[in-house]
Amino acid sequence: xxxxxxxxxxxxxxxxxxxxxxxxxxxxxxxxxxxxxxxxxxxxxxxxxxxxxxxxxxxxxxxxxxxxxxxxxxx
Numbered sequence: 354x355x356x357x358x359x360x361x362x363x364x365x366x367x368x369x370x371x372x373x374x375x376x377x378x379x380x381x382x383x384x385x386x387x388x389x390x391x392x393x394x395x396x397x398x399x400x401x402x403x404x405x406x407x408x409x410x411x412x413x414x415x416x417x418x419x420x421x422x423x424x425x426x427x428x
Contacts, residue, residue, distance in 0.1 A: 357422050360411050363404065367422050375423040379408040387412055389419045 358365040363381035375389040383399030385408060392409050400408075412419055 355422060355426070357419060358411065358415060361404075361407050363408055363411075365408070365411065365419075367419070367426065369426040371427065373427075375420065375427070377412055377419055379405075381408075389416060389423060 355367050355369060356364055357367055357377065361381070363379050366378045366380065368378065376386050376395055377389060379385045379387060379400070381400060381404055383397070383401070383404070385397045385400045385405050386395040387393070387405075387409055388395055389412060392413055394405055394409070397405055
């Protein structure tokens with residue numbers, strides 16, 4: 354597990370042994386998984402819609418960092 358960023362009280366993580374599609378796990382008040390490529394929400398567990406939108410915005414802003422980190426561990 355690699356913490357890629359911490360912003361807005363959320364931790365953005367990529368697991369080193371994970372599956373396609375490229376995605377980040379976001380932990381804060383609840384959790385979600387967000388597809389890095391198309392910025393879609395894969396799962397949302399207890400995280401408010403507002404925080405999910407904020408998480409998507411963060412991933413969009415730093416998309417290259419997330420993609421580079423994903424590719425480092427998953428090829």
